[in-house]
Each structure stands twice: as structure tokens, then as C-alpha cells.
Amino acid sequence: MDERSTNLDRELVDAVLRGAPGAFERLVRDYQGLCWHIIHRMVRHPEDARELCQETFLRVHQCLHQYRYESALKSWIGQVAYSIALRHLQRKRIPLLEPAADGDVPSPLENLGDDFDLEQAFGDAQVARRLHDAIDALPPVQRTVLTLYHLEEASIPEIAMITGLASGTIKSHLFRARLRLRTVLEGRLGVAV
Amino acid sequence: MNHDPRFPLPDDDAREWSAQERALAEERAGLAPQEGDPQLRSYRLVAHALAQPLDEQLPPDFARRLAQQVERAAARPADTRLEGNLLVLLVGAMVLSGLAATLIYGAQWLPSLDQGTAGALLAKPWVWALAACLGLSRLSRHWLQHPDQTA
The missing domain is CATH 1.10.1740.10 (RNA polymerase sigma factor, region 2, helix turn helix motif)
Incomplete structure (x- = not known):
């Protein structure tokens, strides 16, 4: 400070x-x-x-x-x-994080392909809608960490201060959430809304 | 917290993290999306969506109304105390002036009340003194139980 x-x-x-x-x-x-x-x-x-x-x-x-x-x-x-x-x-007994993934569940990285048309994606309202739905579908803590980092432009130490989470945990939430959003964007994962 | 993911990441994931951070930096800098790196461009879209303001916002007068609410709450106890004190003073003044009037002029009009049992009782000065004592006793008990209203 x-x-x-x-x-x-x-x-x-x-x-x-x-x-x-x-x-x-x-x-x-x-x-x-x-x-x-x-x-x-x-x-x-x-x-x-x-x-x-x-x-x-x-x-x-x-x-x-x-x-x-x-x-x-x-x-x-x-x-x-x-x-x-x-x-x-x-x-309200609302889960704060998604349940721990089992070892058998494939990484979202494995689900990514090359046939996604990025040119079309930029400026496509439907794609934007899908992304926003995917953001809404994230667990509350991941949503909040992403918002603090991207929208509030808070640093990781600031987010740690606000949430009480360790810096490594925050980075991991950011990583997993953004990877999930990329996977949804490229059409490989459905969004449960 | 029911799940604590781990960091740092394996190599593949580290490259992915690096792309995520680079896309964020480029998006913040307002750079045009570059050709040829689909991973980076996907993350540019993600970063762009995440930086959008929320659809719903607080009402524009939220701060003003909340500040007014806090001011009112802070002012309320003082007002209540002032009202309570004024009321006690008023009741006290009325009781004292009533007693004084009874003592000074009672001899002229108290005998006129001496008609029937109630009249006979009201005509006795000690009945008025008893009523005053009971009233004061009731008031003092109220003050003891609610000291904040008399402070």
C-alpha cells in the first residue's frame, strides 16, 4: 500500500x-x-x-x-x-466451490480442438451470451475471484486479503476458471445454467 | 472451503497460464487481437467478457440514501432523550403546580366537593398528597428502569 x-x-x-x-x-x-x-x-x-x-x-x-x-x-x-x-x-447452504474433481475426469485442456472459428467469435452476440452464461455457472468463489482480478483489477495479494485465500489457491482458481471458459467458448463443454 | 486446488502448475498448464495472463495484459492495453494464435485469441475473448460491467447495478442514489439512513439512526437517540426529558419536566411542573394550587386555594373549593363518598374523599388534602406520592413513586421506578431516557 x-x-x-x-x-x-x-x-x-x-x-x-x-x-x-x-x-x-x-x-x-x-x-x-x-x-x-x-x-x-x-x-x-x-x-x-x-x-x-x-x-x-x-x-x-x-x-x-x-x-x-x-x-x-x-x-x-x-x-x-x-x-x-x-x-x-x-x-442458504449454497456450495461455494465445485466438488473436488476425481483423477479420472479429463482435463479441459484435452477437450480443446483446432476447428473453432475465432474470426466469427469476435463480435458474435451469441458467443458473448454463452461466455456470460458460463461465467454465471461457475462456483461463487471462482466467479468472485475472476471478477476481482479482471473487472476490479485487484492484485492477487489484494484478493488474498479480501477473501482470506492463499495466493496459490487464487491463481489456481483463476487458471481453472479461465480454462473452463475457454473450453466453453470453443464449444466443447455444455453450460449448466 | 471444500476444495483447494494446487499451484504451481505442470508445464502444459504453465503455458496455458502464461497465455491467460498475456491475453489479459493485451486486452487491458487495448491492443488489436493478433492473427495466428488461437489460444491467445480465445483468452482475449474471455478477458473481454470478464471485464464487462455487470448488467445490474446499485441504484444511483444508493450512497446518499444510505448516508441519510445512518445520519437518522445516529440522531434518533439524542432526539428521544430530549423528548423524554421535556416530557418529565412538563409532567413534574404540572404535578407541582397542582399541589401548590391545592395547598393555596384548596381551602376555598375543597369543601364544595364534600358531597357523597367520592366527594368526601377528594375533599381531604391527605388524599391528594397520597395520590402525589404514588405518582412520584411510579415515575421514579420508571426512571430507574429506563436510565437512558433520563440521562
Whole structure:
């Protein structure tokens, strides 16, 4: 975490704790995108996601005095959002990851062929739809890790801070999920939606 | 977590990982997809799809409404305390002025109540003193049980 962003975090946190007018609204505005991406990708239900986002920021407001600047404010808030979404899924008994694959299951790499027409794929709405369906069909943790990495442009250490997963595990999720998406894109795997 | 995949990867997978990361870097840099490497171009499509904003978003006034909600919640206890204190002061002032009026002017109008059993009771000053004591006792018990409303 660089010094400039630490100072910006400190200024914002101090202003919110002081009750400065507009400070909490600014904090929410700055981080609502991150929370929405994490929670929406985890729970996939817009109404639930909105409520959980609200719960996240109320928790942030309540516990902000406990923030010790040991990580970036973004990571700390992301961590709150992730844990709230995780608890929601656990309460609903929704599996967070796909079951461990047996040794006999072929690697998606073996399913890839050369006859996929990439020229046609670029700009094809149907292909885009298939990819988005495949993203939605991924397990919640993989979806969220992919979104943090690609959409939020979070680094692997930042994702580790937010999710509490080891860096190697995060890389492995990224690898498997993107390989799966490539396989779906090239038409070798069906998407269970 | 029910499954913990392993990293680093075997050689084939390492090349695949390298293609995934290269496609991501090219997509972020906005470079045109190059001819000849289908693996890279597939991952460019994947990276492009993953970088698209979600279809649904939070309402535009989400931050403002949430901040207002927090402000209201923070202000509510103070308002309630103020209202409670004002109410106690008002009731206290009414009780005291009633007692004072009874003591000062009671001699003139209390005898006029001396008609029937209820009237006879109301005409006795000690009945009013008893009622005041019971009222104060009830109020003090309420204050003891709800100290936050009297702070």
C-alpha cells in the first residue's frame, strides 16, 4: 500500500469518524462498486445483493473505529463484503466451490480442438451470451475471484486479503476458471445454467 | 472451503497460464487481437467478457440514501432523550403546580366537593398528597428502569 493512498484512506476514515458532513456518503460512493461486484458475483440475486451491500456499509460504519490501516481501506471493506456474502451463502447452504474433481475426469485442456472459428467469435452476440452464461455457472468463489482480478483489477495479494485465500489457491482458481471458459467458448463443454 | 486446488502448475498448464495472463495484459492495453494464435485469441475473448460491467447495478442514489439512513439512526437517540426529558419536566411542573394550587386555594373549593363518598374523599388534602406520592413513586421506578431516557 503506497503512502499516498494510505493518507487518502486516513483522511476519509477520520472524516467519517468525526461525523463530517458528506464523508460517509463519499466512502460509500467510492467503494459501492467493489462491494456490488463481490456480493453480486457471490449471491447472483440482485435483491439479496442490494440488501447485503447495505448491510456491508452499515457494518463498515459501525466498525470503522476498529480499522487499523494494516491493509488498504479497499481491502478492508472488500473483506467485510466478502464475509457477509459468504455467510449468506452458507446460511442458504449454497456450495461455494465445485466438488473436488476425481483423477479420472479429463482435463479441459484435452477437450480443446483446432476447428473453432475465432474470426466469427469476435463480435458474435451469441458467443458473448454463452461466455456470460458460463461465467454465471461457475462456483461463487471462482466467479468472485475472476471478477476481482479482471473487472476490479485487484492484485492477487489484494484478493488474498479480501477473501482470506492463499495466493496459490487464487491463481489456481483463476487458471481453472479461465480454462473452463475457454473450453466453453470453443464449444466443447455444455453450460449448466 | 471444500476444495483447494494446487499451484504451481505442470508445464502444459504453465503455458496455458502464461497465455491467460498475456491475453489479459493485451486486452487491458487495448491492443488489436493478433492473427495466428488461437489460444491467445480465445483468452482475449474471455478477458473481454470478464471485464464487462455487470448488467445490474446499485441504484444511483444508493450512497446518499444510505448516508441519510445512518445520519437518522445516529440522531434518533439524542432526539428521544430530549423528548423524554421535556416530557418529565412538563409532567413534574404540572404535578407541582397542582399541589401548590391545592395547598393555596384548596381551602376555598375543597369543601364544595364534600358531597357523597367520592366527594368526601377528594375533599381531604391527605388524599391528594397520597395520590402525589404514588405518582412520584411510579415515575421514579420508571426512571430507574429506563436510565437512558433520563440521562
